[in-house]
Amino acid sequence: MKTKIEVLGISKKFGDHQVLRDVSLKVKEGENLVIIGSSGGGKTVLLKHIIGLLKPDSGKILIDGEEVTDKDGFGLKPLRKKFGMVFQSSALFNSLTVAENIGLGPREARIYTEKEIKEIVEEKLQLVGLEGIGDLMPEELSGGMKKRVALARSLAMNPEIILYDEPTSELDPPTAHTINQLILNLKEKLKVTSVTVTHDINCAYFIGDRIAMLHEGKIIKVATPEEIRASCDPIVGQFLTRDEWKKGCPGSPGLTERNDA
Numbered sequence: 611m612k613t614k615i616e617v618l619g620i621s622k623k624f625g626d627h628q629v630l631r632d633v634s635l636k637v638k639e640g641e642n643l644v645i646i647g648s649s650g651g652g653k654t655v656l657l658k659h660i661i662g663l664l665k666p667d668s669g670k671i672l673i674d675g676e677e678v679t680d681k682d683g684f685g686l687k688p689l690r691k692k693f694g695m696v697f698q699s700s701a702l703f704n705s706l707t708v709a710e711n712i713g714l715g716p717r718e719a720r721i722y723t724e725k726e727i728k729e730i731v732e733e734k735l736q737l738v739g740l741e742g743i744g745d746l747m748p749e750e751l752s753g754g755m756k757k758r759v760a761l762a763r764s765l766a767m768n769p770e771i772i773l774y775d776e777p778t779s780e781l782d783p784p785t786a787h788t789i790n791q792l793i794l795n796l797k798e799k800l801k802v803t804s805v806t807v808t809h810d811i812n813c814a815y816f817i818g819d820r821i822a823m824l825h826e827g828k829i830i831k832v833a834t835p836e837e838i839r840a841s842c843d844p845i846v847g848q849f850l851t852r853d854e855w856k857k858g859c860p861g862s863p864g865l866t867e868r869n870d871a
């Protein structure tokens with residue numbers, strides 16, 4: 611299968627804080643690669659490199675074989691068009707209605723009439739199961755609805771790639787499950803390639819075709835959910851709940867002090 615995103619030996623330092631260390635990853639067309647790692651580990655920084663919002667100190671990133679990392683502003687525009695991004699904080703504009711938030715991209719593109727923009731907004735709201743709420747303000751929405759509106763906004767320009775930054779953080783388990791289900795449905799329906807960042811292993815198991823583990827700025831493992839479940843590598847074990855780890859490695863881990871209750 612075709613490689614859609616190629617991350618080649620990316621390193622990034624802020625001051626003397628080395629955040630990413632020689633990170634390499636390949637994302638195949640149509641797959642959902644999940645990046646899992648602890649808080650502050652560089653997951654968001656990695657996503658921002660993929661979409662060209664940050665530049666690496668060394669290494670490069672290719673999208674469909676074309677380099678992102680050597681381009682700025684104008685040069686990035688055609689590449690950016692391929693992306694939809696759902697930010698960690700949802701990042702909706704509070705002074706704009708839901709419809710205006712979703713319509714931002716299409717309106718800026720200056721190729722659609724107001725009627726067409728209205729149709730795009732309604733179609734995307736329908737995709738996330740929120741038809742008819744376009745006139746609401748973000749403050750009137752629950753956390754789960756905000757995530758879904760952010761998702762609808764990321765879909766507005768029909769992206770080939772969606773980057774999800776912690777799509778289920780701060781949501782209660784049933785709402786988180788709804789969002790995970792939605793991510794899976796969108797993948798099936800729209801055939802998009804996606805990269806999802808999370809610290810929730812259950813989310814990773816549920817939506818990931820493959821899971822990449824980011825530990826101290828390095829990718830320590832890339833494997834399918836089944837392979838991760840079966841792994842007895844103690845570093846991999848740190849990402850799993852105690853029950854999951856025991857299942858894979860009966861009697862062996864010796865990691866009972868891990869704080870994962």
Ligand SMILES: Nc1ncnc2c1ncn2[C@@H]1O[C@H](COP(=O)(O)OP(=O)(O)OP(=O)(O)O)[C@@H](O)[C@H]1O
Pocket residue numbers: 624629647648649650651652653654655656698809
């Ligand atoms: N623009 C920046 N300038 C300086 N330091 C930054 C910048 N962006 C991120 N960092 C630092 O890089 C490190 C990794 O941040 P990042 O946001 O990628 O973590 P994360 O894995 O997404 O964490 P979380 O799960 O909490 O969202 C942090 O120590 C953060 O303070």
Ligand SMILES: [Mg+2]
Pocket residue numbers: 653654655698775
């Ligand atoms: Mg983050």
